[in-house]
Amino acid sequence: MINVKRMIEFCWQHEEDIRRAIAEKRLDNGGVVTGGGGHCRVSDPTAQKAIHNVSDVPCVEVEYGAYVNDMRNVMTIKRPLQWLKAAHWTKEHYADKPQGELIKLKYSESLLRNDIVEIMGISQATYYVMLSDIFTYAEGLAAGLKLIPPKW
Numbered sequence: 316m317i318n319v320k321r322m323i324e325f326c327w328q329h330e331e332d333i334r335r336a337i338a339e340k341r342l343d344n345g346g347v348v349t350g351g352g353g354h355c356r357v358s359d360p361t362a363q364k365a366i367h368n369v370s371d372v373p374c375v376e377v378e379y380g381a382y383v384n385d386m387r388n389v390m391t392i393k394r395p396l397q398w399l400k401a402a403h404w405t406k407e408h409y410a411d412k413p414q415g416e417l418i419k420l421k422y423s424e425s426l427l428r429n430d431i432v433e434i435m436g437i438s439q440a441t442y443y444v445m446l447s448d449i450f451t452y453a454e455g456l457a458a459g460l461k462l463i464p465p466k467w
Contacts, residue, residue, distance in 0.1 A: 317463050319454045325390055326402035327422040329379055333395050336375035371396050394462060401456040408452060413437075414445050 326333060375395045378387040392398055409415040416435060420426045426434070432442050458465045 317457075319457050319463060320450045322392070322398055322457075322462075323402045323405060323450065323453045324422065325377075325379075325392075326398050327406070327418070329377055329390075330399065330402070332377050332379065333375065333392065333399060336377045337372050337395055340372050340375050394460075397460045397462055398457075401453055401460055401462065404456055405449065405453040409449060414449050417442070417445050418449065 372395055374391065374393045377390045377392060379390060380388040406415070406418055409418060413435065417431060420431045420434060428439065428442060432439055435442075437445075454463070457463045
């Protein structure tokens, strides 16, 4: 089962790396023939490139973390464009709410829990309730985008 919290956090922390991996994957696919059911072709190269550039990328591998023995950690993300949408929409939903400030402090400014609760003037319990709210919303988006199966 996919850990939604981990994927959304990864998207917030490594968005540029994910987008770079998507762009590289699209370049690697080269001469894609587009069409429906194998019976027709789009022979216009400009149309082919446009379709290729807006099509979903099924999977990317994103390196992250420090190099250890000339290697880094790798996260495999299926349907990365959809995960980026879920992460963006979650952040956008909470933009003008206290949870939005928590997202900014934790994931953009990389502050620790104790610093965040002090800055926001909240208890640790409230901090965890807010995080739970954020990731419950993100889980609903992920289910709506068919990234995970619905819980019902």
